[in-house]
Amino acid sequence: MNVGFVGTGNMGRILIEAFLDANVLSPSSIYITNRTIKKAEKIQESYPSINLCLTVEEVVKNADYIFICVKPLDIHPLLMKIREHLHEKQCLISITSPLTVEQIESMVSCQAARVIPSITNRALSGVSLFTFGSRCSMEAKLTIKELFSHISTPIEIENNITRIASDIVSCGPAFFSFLLQKFIEAAVKETEISQEKAVQLASEMLIGLGKLIESGHYTLPALQKKVCVKGGVTGEGIKVLDSEIGDLFIHLFQRTHAKYDEDVKVVTEQFHS
Structure with missing residues (x-):
């Protein structure tokens, strides 16, 4: 099985490195490209056997599963560019939340899936969120889930909870690292x-908390x-948190959903034009 990555920015690189660290993919089975090719070259410097492609078409030609790791507004023109080079046995995997698998399927003849990863996957942990297209075969679903099971806990979601699930799984590490920094x-x-x-104590505390939750005790x-x-003392601290946090997280989710709605509107206009 060959796997392609179109886009080797933050999340693209995280996925590549996680899969390699988990020994679920070999460097020689991976084909990568990036608009700024130097970013892809840096990955090849670390993994010389990885296949560096100068064009998206070259990735599509060689890969069975193709991860689209570019910005939401770049996906429509990318699909227009590669649609004629795809065949029905291949599977496109988008990692961006504003784009639905239905929109991808409306433009290409191959299979489609959406997987929303998390930075925690780099530590071979956390959750990855799955939504499969109607043409996605059982074989493809099982293959993608098996791939991600080595670096995360794969969970299927419906379109209507895409944003909130992404807020928790994908944005959550940034939100809580920000709170931890303020704590410090x-x-x-x-x-x-x-x-x-303070950084040492807080970091070790958070690691211990994660393990405690994981244990189920x-x-x-x-x-x-x-x-x-x-x-x-702890009770007094909880009183402060309870009184001062208030609707903080409600406002946070309202803001992320408003931004998401804006992105969805723009992406939808692209696909309807």
Whole structure:
């Protein structure tokens, strides 16, 4: 099985490196290209056996599964460019949320799927979100899920929860790293702890929290109750969080959904034109 990557920016490179680290793909089975070819060349420097292609058509010619890792507005013109080179046994896999598999299928004769990855997949963990097109064969579905099962937990979703699922899985690491950074900054500002020590303690705490949740020993509410001693310090901190966070996350989701709706509108206009 040969796998192609059109676009080797942040997420394209993360997927390539994760698959290689997980030993689920070999460098010689991967075909890559990028609009700025130097980005693809840097990957080949790390993995000399990887196949560097100067054109998208070359990737399409050699790959059975083709990941489209470009910006949403670049996908329509890309599909126009390669549609005549695709055949029904191939499968296009988009990793962008504003584009539906139905839109891809409306332009090409091959199979289509959407997989929304997460930066956590680089650590061979986290979740990847799946939506399959109507022409996607059972063989293709199983192959793609098997591929991602080595670097994530694959979960199928419906179109109507695409944005919120992406917010949690894909955007979540950025949101919570931002909160963790603010947590650290406040600790350094209000006490005598050093930045280095605060980062070390907070990072190890978060890793431990993740493992604790993964173990299944506690639900999130149970974990809070376990740490909170009646009349203790943690309880006072929780009171502050409860009173000051308010509708923070509601506003966050409202903003991400508004941006998503804007992107969907523009992409839809492309496909209807």
